[in-house]
Amino acid sequence: MxxxxxxxxxxxxxxxxxxxxxFKPLNTGWIDxxxxxxxxxxxxxxxxxxGSDLLMIDAGYNYDRLGEKMRWLGIDPADVxxxxxxHQDTDHVGAIERDAPGLFRKATIYxxxxxxxxxxxxxxxxxxxxxxxxxQVYIDNEKVxxxxxxxxxxxxxxxxxxxxxxxxxxxxxxxxxxxxxxTGDTIWFGPDGGKSFLNGxxxxxxxxxxxxxxxxxxxxxxxxxPKVITGHTGWTDDIDFAFAxxxxxxxxxxxxxxxxxxxxxxxxxxxxxxxxxARAGLLGPVRRIAPSDDPSFWNRFAGIYDVATSSGNTGxxxxxxxxxxxxxxxxxxxxxxxxxxxFACSIAPHVGFVAACDYAPKMVAATQKKIQxxxxxxxxxxxxxxxxxxxxxxxxxxxxxxxxxxxxxxxQTALEELSRVVRPGGLVAIPNYVxxxxxxxxxxxxxxxxxxxxxxxxxxxxxxAFLEENGMRVVEHRSFDAKQPLCVAICRVGEKG
Numbered sequence: 172m173x174x175x176x177x178x179x180x181x182x183x184x185x186x187x188x189x190x191x192x193x194f195k196p197l198n199t200g201w202i203d204x205x206x207x208x209x210x211x212x213x214x215x216x217x218x219x220x221x222g223s224d225l226l227m228i229d230a231g232y233n234y235d236r237l238g239e240k241m242r243w244l245g246i247d248p249a250d251v252x253x254x255x256x257x258h259q260d261t262d263h264v265g266a267i268e269r270d271a272p273g274l275f276r277k278a279t280i281y282x283x284x285x286x287x288x289x290x291x292x293x294x295x296x297x298x299x300x301x302x303x304x305x306x307q308v309y310i311d312n313e314k315v316x317x318x319x320x321x322x323x324x325x326x327x328x329x330x331x332x333x334x335x336x337x338x339x340x341x342x343x344x345x346x347x348x349x350x351x352x353x354t355g356d357t358i359w360f361g362p363d364g365g366k367s368f369l370n371g372x373x374x375x376x377x378x379x380x381x382x383x384x385x386x387x388x389x390x391x392x393x394x395x396x397p398k399v400i401t402g403h404t405g406w407t408d409d410i411d412f413a414f415a416x417x418x419x420x421x422x423x424x425x426x427x428x429x430x431x432x433x434x435x436x437x438x439x440x441x442x443x444x445x446x447x448x449a450r451a452g453l454l455g456p457v458r459r460i461a462p463s464d465d466p467s468f469w470n471r472f473a474g475i476y477d478v479a480t481s482s483g484n485t486g487x488x489x490x491x492x493x494x495x496x497x498x499x500x501x502x503x504x505x506x507x508x509x510x511x512x513x514f515a516c517s518i519a520p521h522v523g524f525v526a527a528c529d530y531a532p533k534m535v536a537a538t539q540k541k542i543q544x545x546x547x548x549x550x551x552x553x554x555x556x557x558x559x560x561x562x563x564x565x566x567x568x569x570x571x572x573x574x575x576x577x578x579x580x581x582x583q584t585a586l587e588e589l590s591r592v593v594r595p596g597g598l599v600a601i602p603n604y605v606x607x608x609x610x611x612x613x614x615x616x617x618x619x620x621x622x623x624x625x626x627x628x629x630x631x632x633x634x635x636a637f638l639e640e641n642g643m644r645v646v647e648h649r650s651f652d653a654k655q656p657l658c659v660a661i662c663r664v665g666e667k668g
Contacts (some may be wrong), residue, residue: 174270174307175589177232181212182517188213190425193369194435194455195360195404198441199240199449202398206351208241208454213403213438214262218246224326227254227404228345228353230275231266238274253325256282257355258339259289259296259308260372263402263619269309276312281323281405283334284316285339294340298372317343331655335386338368347423352390352397352535355385360404360457363580364415364433368436369423376420386476398456412459419627428626429580448661469510469531476511476537486653488574490602491517493649493659494571497598498522498551502568505592507557507585508575512538513548514602518571519550526567528555562592564667569598574657576603577625583641590642590664599643599662604655605631611654631658638662 188194201207205220209231216231218241220295222503225246233238254275259282267275284392288294289308296305298455305517317323319334331346338356345353352567357379358370367379390396396463399413400406421427427434467478488648491514502522506515509527511534521550527550529535538552555561558581570589576582591598594616607630629637631650638645 174233177234177265178305179437180232180262186215188219188423188424189437190250191423193359193421193423194436194438194632196438197405197454198444199243200452200454200651201244202400202454205398206398206445207244209237209244210441210444211262212441215402216263216266217353218244218251219328219351221326221328221348224328225250225369226325226328226330226347227278229257229263230254230266230280230354232262233268233271233273237266240444243446248461251275252278252646254278254280254312255330255343255345255353256280256286257344257353257402258286258342260305260356260380261308262338263355264308264310267312269311269313270317278312279315279353281315281330281332282316283318283341283343285318285334285336285625286339286343287314288341289339291364294627296339299373300371306420326475331352333386334618335379335382338373338376338381340374342382342603346395346589349395351398352399354399355402357386357522357552358399358401358404358413359421360407360413360426361399361416361421362429363371363459364411364419365407365413366419367401367414368421369418373420376443380418380420384417387417406454407456409456412442439659464567466531466534470533471530473511473531473537475535476512486651486657487513487602488517489621490514490573490657490659493651494518494600494661495521495601496550497600497647498569499663503566505562505567505570505589507555507560507570507572507589509538509552510534510573512541512552514543514573515550515552516545519547520570523549525550526555526562527552529553529561530556542611554640558588560588562591564591565594566592567597570596571600571602573602573605576601577606577627577629580626582627582637586641586643587637590667593664595664596611597664599664600659601638601643601662602657602659603629604636605629605650605658606655607633608656609654631656634658635660 191513196215197208199210208215211234211495214551217228219226219235243597322331329348358365359368373379396410398408452456503524506527509515515525537619544551570593605630643662647662651657
């Protein structure tokens with residue numbers, strides 16, 4: 172099974188994930204004096220050396236260059252006697268499956284007792300949101316079955332096994348010498364931090380998210396801040412980065428945001444994984460990538476944006492009327508991330524002046540044309556970023572941020588900026604799609620295919636909770652039905668400083 176599955180992934184999955192920036196494996200080399208890494212296509216397997224003791228963590232694909240790459244690192248396959256298995260997927264156990272070449276035939280494997288139910292055939296592994304059963308995995312090595320929280324020693328190496336179900340029912344992570352956490356497919360590192368691994372490969376995504384949050388809480392409660400080492404996306408020594416998004420799952424259908432220039436276009440191509448590079452120096456950690464300020468996508472769609480979003484015009488019009496109820500005819504209002512000016516132009520007749528801004532110049536140009544066509548003299552539009560507004564503190568009586576927070580990698584910064592530029596007691600109105608409540612997902616898939624991919628997907632309750640958790644005092648809210656359900660939150664800015 173392992174040979175067939177490895178070949179399938181190399182040929183088919185490379186096409187499926189090409190260009191999506193999901194898999195970002197480390198090349199072969201050493202992380203530090205204790206931990207070595209071997210790259211097998213998109214996957215990494217690891218070795219932990221302490222004095223004369225050696226551990227292998229996961230066994231990778233049925234991969235014909237494994238012995239060769241181990242020797243690049245000065246590790247002899249014959250010296251591997253103990254292998255920790257996080258879970259039973261072929262890219263983590265291929266080298267010890269029954270049809271593998273047998274490099275580690277005599278090694279003892281350590282696997283969770285729950286996970287072992289896959290290996291005995293009591294449970295079948297399901298992927299693709301439960302739609303597809305994988306063939307049973309057969310492993311003939313001697314096994315040691317582990318329980319959650321069990322601590323044991325391999326020579327002088329301390330290992331603690333922690334159950335993190337979700338990706339598989341019995342997935343384990345291993346805390347080694349209280350300094351290294353080998354996480355398998357529990358955590359996926361994106362450009363802005365860790366979240367739960369790929370949604371399409373999990374047995375239960377909600378359970379995986381809860382397990383990830385529980386793992387973070389356990390480490391923090393015990394004051395343990397290890398190097399966190401993943402199976403497909405590198406490592407970090409920054410625990411805040413590692414657990415940045417414990418309530419989120421990596422969506423495998425979309426290209427990831429923000430763009431990560433270090434991510435390979437096709438991670439199954441490993442031409443840059445060479446013996447020379449493996450011996451050249453240590454493998455560095457993953458680093459946070461700042462959200463892109465490239466407006467090219469929105470510039471491309473500026474000319475057709477109003478047509479593409481026309482199905483939501485009724486909801487947007489109702490939202491604008493609702494916001495106007497809270498504004499005064501003399502108010503100076505900011506419309507941040509204005510797009511083509513839908514809210515700015517609707518609000519203008521009700522207030523004294525509207526300053527609109529968007530970071531895409533062609534969106535600004537479309538707004539200016541709309542202002543001229545409607546004969547609005549109390550609206551001005553300029554290029555500006557909602558996450559770095561070019562206005563002084565307390566410049567406005569009110570601000571609007573329409574249907575933008577779900578698109579931002581860092582919506583918290585946008586909220587801080589909106590609160591900063593609005594005077595104490597002023598209003599911040601935030602209409603935002605709550606697509607988690609959408610009944611018709613077909614429309615969302617269509618706009619997603621065109622590139623309108625949300626970074627966050629909230630329901631109404633989650634959206635309002637997000638605002639409150641990030642310092643916004645929601646005083647009223649109302650929802651409007653549309654193909655993309657809309658919730659408008661009315662917030663008041665408190666005293667500052």
